[in-house]
Every structure is written in C-alpha cells, then in structure tokens.
Amino acid sequence: MKIKRFSKKPFNLEDRIGAKPVVCYPNSNLKNDNLEVLLEARKYLVKSNEIIIAPRDAKTFEVNNGNFFRIESVEGPQVGDLNLFQLNNLEEKFYSGKTRALYGTHISVGDKMYSNLPYLRSLATITWDTLDWYGYDSDGGSVHDVIGTRCDPYTSKLLSGNDYHYCCHSNLTRALVKEKNIDLKKAEQIVHDVLNVFMCTGFTNDTKQYFMKASPVRPGDYLEFFAETDLLGVLSACPGGDCGSEHSSDAAKCYPLKVSIWSVDQKYLEKIKISKTSSYNQNHGID
Numbered sequence: 001m002k003i004k005r006f007s008k009k010p011f012n013l014e015d016r017i018g019a020k021p022v023v024c025y026p027n028s029n030l031k032n033d034n035l036e037v038l039l040e041a042r043k044y045l046v047k048s049n050e051i052i053i054a055p056r057d058a059k060t061f062e063v064n065n066g067n068f069f070r071i072e073s074v075e076g077p078q079v080g081d082l083n084l085f086q087l088n089n090l091e092e093k094f095y096s097g098k099t100r101a102l103y104g105t106h107i108s109v110g111d112k113m114y115s116n117l118p119y120l121r122s123l124a125t126i127t128w129d130t131l132d133w134y135g136y137d138s139d140g141g142s143v144h145d146v147i148g149t150r151c152d153p154y155t156s157k158l159l160s161g162n163d164y165h166y167c168c169h170s171n172l173t174r175a176l177v178k179e180k181n182i183d184l185k186k187a188e189q190i191v192h193d194v195l196n197v198f199m200c201t202g203f204t205n206d207t208k209q210y211f212m213k214a215s216p217v218r219p220g221d222y223l224e225f226f227a228e229t230d231l232l233g234v235l236s237a238c239p240g241g242d243c244g245s246e247h248s249s250d251a252a253k254c255y256p257l258k259v260s261i262w263s264v265d266q267k268y269l270e271k272i273k274i275s276k277t278s279s280y281n282q283n284h285g286i287d
C-alpha cells in the first residue's frame with residue numbers, strides 16, 4: 001500500500017508523473033493459432049471420466065496430451081483453486097505470474113496457461129468459459145483470476161492467529177501426498193500459485209487491495225481446457241465457498257466441484273500447432 005506522506009513532492013513533479021502507460025508484454029505475437037481448430041474439435045468431445053471434489057478438500061486428476069478437461073459447478077456456487085503440472089516432470093508447473101503479465105488479471109477462452117522457467121510453454125489452453133459474459137464489472141472485478149495466490153494456513157495464522165488445516169494450499173498438498181505418494185515436505189514445495197477458477201476478484205480503486213465478491217457461478221457452469229502436454233491437475237474446493245464473505249475457515253457454505261476428462265477423435269486435431277518448451281539456450285551471458 002502506498003502511504004504518500006513521508007517524502008516531499010519534487011519541484012519537477014509534472015515531468016515525472018502521468019507518463020503514458022505502455023503494455024509490458026504486447027501479446028499480439030501470441031495469437032492463438034489453435035483456437036479455431038479447438039473450437040471445432042470441442043463439438044465432438046466424448047466424456048471418458050469424471051471425479052467429484054468434496055468441499056474443503058482437493059483431488060488429483062490426469063489428462064493426456066490432446067484431451068480436454070472441464071471444471072464444473074455442481075449443487076451450488078463454489079470457487080476452485082487449480083494447480084497444473086507436467087505429468088512426467090513435476091518441476092514444470094503453472095506460472096500464474098507470467099500468465100498474468102501476458103494476459104492480464106483474469107483469463108478466459110483462447111488464453112494459455114504457461115509453465116515456469118525455463119520451460120515457458122503452454123500447458124493448457126482455455127477452450128470454453130460459460131461465464132465469459134461477465135466481462136469486467138463496475139468494480140473492475142472478473143472471474144478466473146491469476147492475481148490471488150491461494151488461501152493458506154500461514155497467512156491465516158498471521159492475520160487471525162488460528163491454525164486452520166483446510167485452506168487450498170493444504171488441500172492441494174494433502175491430495176499430492178495421499179494420491180501420488182509424494183513426501184509431505186516435497187508436496188508442499190511444489191504446490192504453486194493457482195488459477196482461481198470461478199472466483200470473482202479485482203483490486204480496490206483506492207488502495208489497490210485484492211478483493212473478492214460472491215462468484216456468479218451456478219450449477220452447470222464450467223471452464224474447459226485443452227491439454228497441450230500430459231498433465232497432472234490438482235483442484236481444491238476452496239473453504240471460502242463462493243468467496244462472498246470469508247475464506248480460511250469453516251464459516252462459508254461450500255459445495256463440491258466436478259472435474260471431467262474428455263477425448264476427441266485425433267483427426268479433428270491434425271492442424272494443432274504443438275506447444276514446445278522454450279528454445280532459449282540458458283547461457284545467461286556466461287561463456
């Protein structure tokens with residue numbers, strides 16, 4: 001937070017304030033050449049599996065390269081926190097910060113979920129979003145953000161003094177331990193900043209603080225993705241429920257989430273451009 005109170009305004013203030021904003025990462029080069037193919041292919045999806053994630057808990061799921069998956073609201077409004085890994089190399093995982101730098105605070109159809117350095121490739125592309133009608137509301141809020149990190153017991157302890165074990169950070173960690181036999185310490189280390197599926201968020205106008213409001217999601221709404229490599233997903237049904245009041249506690253009404261996996265005849269994907277890890281040579285100026 002900026003508290004403009006301590007230092008004096010400079011004499012040449014007008015020269016130094018109010019420059020024209022320049023987009024840091026102009027993304028016209030990232031035009032999604034695959035989108036047309038994906039929008040056609042998705043008409044022929046066949047469901048192969050589905051799992052239900054209980055409130056205040058998380059589950060893992062696997063999606064093969066070339067398949068699709070959906071995260072769906074069932075029973076009532078509920079927010080989900082999504083982690084994505086490359087199935088065979090869990091060091092490669094979703095990079096919410098760079099995805100945000102490229103696409104802005106919230107993502108939707110055609111946007112790619114990039115992986116961390118040094119890989120920086122699209123792990124998945126969003127192919128459908130039944131909430132894209134929401135756009136940005138008058139508070140600057142929108143859904144599916146890459147600005148929040150994930151609710152976690154450490155921040156909860158810092159702010160409230162309580163030990164709470166069912167934050168998304170813990171749910172994601174627990175799912176990796178229980179379902180993938182990963183050591184607790186290692187699992188906690190690889191849990192990363194999430195895509196906040198269905199969560200409605202923004203920054204307040206005055207203090208620029210992260211805000212949330214009740215999600216507009218309703219049963220039947222879904223967010224759909226195309227897997228661009230073999231993926232391990234982990235999804236937590238956030239203890240905040242629709243995140244209209246509070247999280248990191250048992251207070252909010254919570255509902256399950258559904259994850260479904262869909263395949264398609266690969267003939268519909270022949271023209272897909274394959275997502276590749278970065279070709280930067282990793283020299284970093286050292287000869």
Ligand SMILES: [Zn+2]
Pocket residue numbers: 081150151167168169237238239240247
């Ligand atoms: Zn959460």
